[in-house]
Amino acid sequence: xxxxxxxxxxxxxxxxxxxxxxxxxxxxxxxxxxxxxxxxxxxxxxxxxxxxxxxxxxxxxxxxxxxxxxxxxxxxxxxxxxxxxxxxxxxxxxxxxxxxxxxxxxxxxxxxxxxxxxxxxxxxxxxxxxxxxxxxxxxxxxxxxxxxxxxxxxxxxxxxxxxxxxxxxxxxxxxxxxxxxxxxxxxxxxxxxxxxxxxxxxxxxxxxxxxxxxxxxxxxxxxxxxxxxxxxxxxxxxxxxxxxxxxxxxxxxxxxxxxxxxxxxxxxxxxxxxxxxxxxxxxxxxxxxxxxxxxxxxxxxxxxxxxxxxxxxxxxxxxxxxxxxxxxxxxxxxxxx
Amino acid sequence: xxxxxxxxxxxxxxxxxxxxxxxxxxxxxxxxxxxxxxxxxxxxxxxxxxxxxxxxxxxxxxxxxxxxxxxxxxxxxxxxxxxxxxxxxxxxxxxxxxxxxxxxxxxxxxxxxxxxxxxxxxxxxxxxxxxxxxxxxxxxxxxxxxxxxxxxxxxxxxxxxxxxxxxxxxxxxxxxxxxxxxxxxxxxxxxxxxxxxxxxxxxxxxxxxxxxxxxxxxxxxxxxxxxxxxxxxxxxxxxxxxxxxxxxxxxxxxxxxxxxxxxxxxxxxxxxxxxxxxxxxxxxxxxxxxxxxxxxxxxxxxxxxxxxxxxxxxxxxxxxxxxxxxxxxxxxxxxxx
Numbered sequence: 017x018x019x020x021x022x023x024x025x026x027x028x029x030x031x032x033x034x035x036x037x038x039x040x041x042x043x044x045x046x047x048x049x050x051x052x053x054x055x056x057x058x059x060x061x062x063x064x065x066x067x068x069x070x071x072x073x074x075x076x077x078x079x080x081x082x083x084x085x086x087x088x089x090x091x092x093x094x095x096x097x098x099x100x101x102x103x104x105x106x107x108x109x110x111x112x113x114x115x116x117x118x119x120x121x122x123x124x125x126x127x128x129x130x131x132x133x134x135x136x137x138x139x140x141x142x143x144x145x146x147x148x149x150x151x152x153x154x155x156x157x158x159x160x161x162x163x164x165x166x167x168x169x170x171x172x173x174x175x176x177x178x179x180x181x182x183x184x185x186x187x188x189x190x191x192x193x194x195x196x197x198x199x200x201x202x203x204x205x206x207x208x209x210x211x212x213x214x215x216x217x218x219x220x221x222x223x224x225x226x227x228x229x230x231x232x233x234x235x236x237x238x239x240x241x242x243x244x245x246x247x248x249x250x251x252x253x254x255x256x257x258x259x260x261x262x263x264x265x266x267x268x269x270x271x272x273x274x275x276x277x278x279x280x281x282x283x284x285x286x287x288x289x290x291x292x293x294x295x296x297x298x299x300x301x302x303x304x305x306x307x308x309x310x311x312x313x314x315x316x317x318x319x320x321x322x323x324x325x326x327x328x329x330x331x332x333x334x335x336x337x338x339x340x341x342x343x344x345x346x347x348x349x350x351x352x353x
Numbered sequence: 354x355x356x357x358x359x360x361x362x363x364x365x366x367x368x369x370x371x372x373x374x375x376x377x378x379x380x381x382x383x384x385x386x387x388x389x390x391x392x393x394x395x396x397x398x399x400x401x402x403x404x405x406x407x408x409x410x411x412x413x414x415x416x417x418x419x420x421x422x423x424x425x426x427x428x429x430x431x432x433x434x435x436x437x438x439x440x441x442x443x444x445x446x447x448x449x450x451x452x453x454x455x456x457x458x459x460x461x462x463x464x465x466x467x468x469x470x471x472x473x474x475x476x477x478x479x480x481x482x483x484x485x486x487x488x489x490x491x492x493x494x495x496x497x498x499x500x501x502x503x504x505x506x507x508x509x510x511x512x513x514x515x516x517x518x519x520x521x522x523x524x525x526x527x528x529x530x531x532x533x534x535x536x537x538x539x540x541x542x543x544x545x546x547x548x549x550x551x552x553x554x555x556x557x558x559x560x561x562x563x564x565x566x567x568x569x570x571x572x573x574x575x576x577x578x579x580x581x582x583x584x585x586x587x588x589x590x591x592x593x594x595x596x597x598x599x600x601x602x603x604x605x606x607x608x609x610x611x612x613x614x615x616x617x618x619x620x621x622x623x624x625x626x627x628x629x630x631x632x633x634x635x636x637x638x639x640x641x642x643x644x645x646x647x648x649x650x651x652x653x654x655x656x657x658x659x660x661x662x663x664x665x666x667x668x669x670x671x672x673x674x675x676x677x678x679x680x681x682x683x684x685x686x687x688x689x690x
Contacts, residue, residue: 063467078464085433086423086429087433092429095448096424103457108461110449110464111449112436112448113433113436113448120440123445124445271633274636296608297635298636
C-alpha cells in the first residue's frame with residue numbers, strides 16, 4: 017500500500033490540509049512544520065497521487081499516440097521520434113497499436129479522454145472522426161497524421177502521397193520505361209487514391225499509356241503484395257518496371273520478385289515509396305521515395321506543442337501540412353533492356 | 354469542457370448523490386428518476402471520470418509495457434502480441450520506448466505507479482530493479498522479460514540465450530566449420546554473457562579451439578556490428594563462418610558482409626540469433642536461430658494475468674521461465690570450401 021497524505025499528516029502530527037499545503041510549497045506554512053512534513057513524506061515514501069492532482073490541474077503530462085502497427089518503419093519511426101521529443105519536453109508518450117481495428121482505436125481514444133491525457137497524435141485507421149472531434153472540443157491537443165481522418169477538426173501532417181508517386185513514376189519514365197506496373201493501396205483510402213492520381217498523372221503528362229492490367233490496387237498487407245507480384249510476373253508480357261507504394265505490400269511482393277525469373281534491375285526495375293532500413297540491404301539495394309517519417313513526426317510534435325502551450329480555449333487551426341518526399345537512388349532501377 | 358456529474362444532476366433536477374446513484378445502478382433510485390438522469394447524461398455527453406473512479410476501485414484497465422526500442426522485431430513483436438492479448442482480456446497496453454535510457458524507463462515506471470496502472474511488463478534496460486520492486490510491493494502485477502532485472506522480485510520470461518548460441522554454433526560445427534567468428538553483445542549484460550558461454554561451450558564440447566581474434570563483443574548497435582564485421586573481413590585469415598547474436602549489430606554487420614569480398618555461403622556462412630522478417634528476404638535468405646518473441650510475449654501475458662486475477666495481496670512468485678529457440682535453416686550457411 018502506498019502511503020497516503022493522511023498517514024503523512026498523522027506521522028508529522030499536523031492536519032491533512034496543513035500537510036498538503038506544506039508539500040505544495042504554500043507560503044502560510046511555518047518552515048519547521050514544512051520540514052517535519054517533508055521528513056514524514058520521505059520516511060513513508062509518500063508519492064503525491066498524480067491522478068488526483070490531475071483532476072484539479074488538468075495536467076497529466078501524458079500524450080497518447082495511436083498507430084495501426086509497429087512493424088513498419090513509418091510507424092515505429094513516428095513512435096520513436098515522438099518519444100524523443102516528449103522526453104525533451106517532459107511529456108511521456110504512451111503508444112497504442114490497434115492492428116488497424118477502428119474499435120480498438122476508439123477504446124484507446126476513450127482512455128485518452130477519460131484519463132485526461134494532455135494530447136493525442138492519431139496516426140491510425142482514419143475512422144473515429146467523431147471521437148477525435150470530441151477530444152478537440154473538450155480542449156485536448158490533437159494532431160492527426162499519416163492517414164486522413166475525414167472531417168476531423170484538428171491540424172494534420174501528411175505525406176505528399178501524390179508527389180511521391182509522381183517522383184517515383186518520373187524516375188522510371190526518365191530511365192525509359194513505358195510498361196510500368198504499380199502495386200498500390202486501396203482506392204477508398206486517401207493515400208491509395210492520391211498515389212494512383214500521382215502515378216496516372218505522371219504517365220499522362222509524359223504521354224505514356226496506362227496499362228490497366230499492370231495496376232493492382234488492394235489492402236496494405238503482405239498477402240496482397242504477394243498476390244499482386246505473382247500475377248504481374250505471370251503476365252504474357254510482364255512489366256519492365258514496378259512501383260510498390262507501401263511497406264506492407266512490399267513485404268509480400270519483394271520475396272516473390274527476388275525468387276522470380278526476372279533479374280533486378282537488368283530485366284525488372286523496382287522502386288518503393290516509403291522507406292524501410294532493410295530496403296538498403298536488399299540485393300540489389302532498393303531505390304525508394306522516402307516519405308521522411310521522422311520529419312512527419314517532428315512536425316506533428318510541433319503542431320501538438322502549439323496547442324499544449326497556447327492559450328486555453330483556443331481551438332486548433334484545422335489545416336493540412338504536406339511533407340515532401342525524397343528520391344533515394346540505389347541499385348534496383350536501371351534503363352530497360 | 355466535459356460535462357460534470359454536477360451539471361447532469363442540475364439538468365435532471367436531482368442532487369449530485371442521486372445522479373451518481375442513478376448512473377451506477379443503485380437499487381434505491383426510482384425508475385423515473387434514473388431515466389431522467391440518464392437522459393441528461395446522454396444530452397450533456399457526460400463521461401464518468403475514470404481517474405476519479407480508479408481512486409476508489411484501483412482498477413484502471415491499463416497495462417504498461419516498456420521496451421528499449423521499437424525498431425527490432427523482438428520488441429515490436431512483443432508490443433503487438435501483448436496488445437492483441439490485452440484486447441481480448443479487455444485491458445489496454447500503453448507502450449513506452451526509452452532508447453535504452455534507464456532514466457526514461459524510471460520516469461515511465463513512475464507514471465505506471467502514480468496513475469495506478471493494473472500492471473506492467475518490463476522488457477527494458479535491466480536497471481531500475483528498486484522501482485520494479487516498489488511496484489511489486491505496492492501490489493501491481495509485474496513481469497520482467499527479455500533482459501534480466503537483477504534482484505527483481507517479479508516473475509520473468511527470458512530467451513534461452515545460451516541454448517540459442519549453442520544451437521547456432523552446433524549448426525556451423527556440423528557443417529564442418531572450425532574458424533567460426535562471433536559478433537556478440539557486451540559481457541556486462543546477461544544475454545551477452547550467456548551467448549558467449551553457449552558459443553564457447555559448444556566449441557569446447559566439440560574440441561574445436563576458440564580463436565580469440567574471431568570474437569567481437571560490444572554494444573547492441575549497428576555501429577558496433579559494422580565495425581566488427583569490417584575488422585573480421587580484414588583479417589589475414591578471415592573466418593569461414595560468422596555468428597551474429599543480435600538484431601542491432603546485424604543491421605550494421607550485414608550490409609558490410611553483403612558488400613564484402615566473400616561470397617555467402619560459398620566463402621562465408623552467416624547465421625543470426627533472434628529473427629527478423631527481412632532476414633528471410635536477404636540474398637541469400639539468412640539462417641537464424643529464432644528467439645520466438647511472440648511466444649515470449651504470450652508467456653509474459655499469462656504470468657501477468659495470473660497476478661491480475663489472483664487473490665489480492667499474494668506476492669508474485671519470483672521465477673524465471675526460459676523460452677527455447679528454434680533453428681530456421683535458410684540459404685546463408687553451407688559447408689566450408
